């Protein structure tokens with residue numbers, strides 16, 4: 001490894017790497033006539049993009065802040081999680097799930113699939129490299145990406161990567177979202193956690209637990225708590241769509257995709273709601289009123305994912321999961337007061353309040369990515385490509401299917417530029433300077 005403050009020799013299959021110490025004494029890439037030309041990427045979206053690039057003959061470097069691939073799935077999901085879409089909608093490009101994988105893979109199977117994917121395509125991310133900043137340097141026409149090496153050493157070293165293309169694949173769910181400014185929360189003495197840290201119900205057995213939020217995480221964690229002997233109350237502060245995971249033996253998601261080929265989204269929504277009512281009954285009766293706008297229209301216009309029910313609704317109907325309204329304030333050391341005035345003590349509060357993108361915290365660019373929500377400003381199918389070699393993989397609000405779409409398009413687009421660049425005599429000359 002190069003020492004701090006020194007410039008590393010450009011390697012063949014890597015972007016130009018400039019090391020610098022914490023004081024920021026980075027070397028100036030402008031001094032080099034380097035044609036540094038690769039991409040930077042990290043989870044399923046980063047792996048898929050890197051694999052697609054490789055299959056097109058384009059090398060890349062993947063930066064990952066954690067110490068393993070698929071870290072969101074390994075570390076920020078609960079033990080009994082299953083994919084809620086059938087496996088055919090969760091496959092990454094060029095790699096079907098192994099034979100024998102169930103229709104809805106469990107978490108460990110998905111993690112093993114991602115590990116195998118990285119191995120099969122030879123994607124070896126630089127682990128423990130947290131991107132702190134990235135900005136386009138118009139003077140040299142390259143992206144400068146600064147990563148903190150979080151290898152555990154006392155003094156964190158910074159490395160600057162210079163690359164022609166930058167693929168942002170840090171995910172729609174990069175950071176837990178917590179509600180702000182809830183009165184009295186600082187005085188609460190029970191256990192407080194976010195669903196991203198929830199592993200199983202062991203520590204909650206016999207406890208009174210408040211789950212705040214009723215998306216797929218809130219529903220599934222409430223169900224898991226219930227199945228493990230805890231008493232769960234779930235905050236529902238707004239209208240929501242709950243759909244059965246399957247309709248007439250077909251996955252609701254698969255059926256929706258099929259119907260959307262023939263029918264407008266409004267008609268598909270009407271059909272979904274018709275079948276949901278038949279299968280689940282009137283959810284409003286159980287404190288879960290439906291929005292006026294249909295589930296797929298809602299997903300496409302706001303990004304809000306409908307709940308695909310895997311059993312929580314039955315527990316809500318039976319009263320084992322109690323539906324409660326929004327929190328007004330925390331009171332005393334364990335109390336919570338709700339907006340309807342009722343008050344109750346809880347041993348623990350689990351926030352199932354969703355996630356947010358972390359892009360605004362490190363990407364110095366505001367034309368393509370919004371600094372408000374950290375998503376590309378333009379929705380799918382225009383969310384994958386920005387200017388100056390900037391790309392976004394996995395920001396379509398369409399789950400892993402969106403990831404595959406992005407990875408293929410991005411790799412195709414970069415591969416075309418790559419081929420063009422290296423087909424020209426000047427580029428070939430420059431590339432031989434750097435051993436490519």
Ligand SMILES: Cc1cc2nc3c(=O)[nH]c(=O)nc-3n(C[C@H](O)[C@H](O)[C@H](O)COP(=O)(O)OP(=O)(O)OC[C@H]3O[C@@H](n4cnc5c(N)ncnc54)[C@H](O)[C@@H]3O)c2cc1C
Pocket residue numbers: 042043044045046063064065066069070071072073077082083084085089090129130131132169170171172173174358362393394395398399400401403
């Ligand atoms: C609980 C849960 C279940 C889901 N189930 C499904 C499902 O069944 N089907 C489906 O299609 N979709 C599902 N999704 C949605 C989505 O497909 C997944 O979140 C998927 O993991 C997204 O992949 P990603 O690579 O875009 O993001 P992530 O998996 O979050 O990967 C992003 C990676 O970037 C790293 N990173 C972040 N910031 C930095 C930084 N600054 N520097 C370096 N590295 C960084 C992270 O450590 C992480 O490893 C689910 C989401 C959640 C939260």
Ligand SMILES: NC(=O)C1=CN([C@@H]2O[C@H](COP(=O)(O)OP(=O)(O)OC[C@H]3O[C@@H](n4cnc5c(N)ncnc54)[C@H](OP(=O)(O)O)[C@@H]3O)[C@@H](O)[C@H]2O)C=CC1
Pocket residue numbers: 081082083084085173179180195212213214215216217218220235237238239304305326327352353354355
């Ligand atoms: N098995 C699987 O595959 C699973 C998949 N997922 C996926 O992971 C992603 C994230 O899901 P999830 O973690 O549920 O996040 P979501 O963003 O989907 O849901 C967050 C929930 O929290 C509520 N909320 C937010 N702030 C507050 C507040 N201050 N008070 C009360 N309620 C609040 C929201 O309500 P409101 O609508 O009123 O804002 C919403 O119900 C989704 O795409 C989901 O589909 C999640 C779990 C399991």
Ligand SMILES: O=C(O)C(=O)Cc1c[nH]c2ccccc12
Pocket residue numbers: 085253299305306308397398399400
């Ligand atoms: O799990 C997710 O968050 C997804 O984004 C998958 C998904 C995309 N579109 C949907 C419509 C209904 C249910 C899940 C999804």
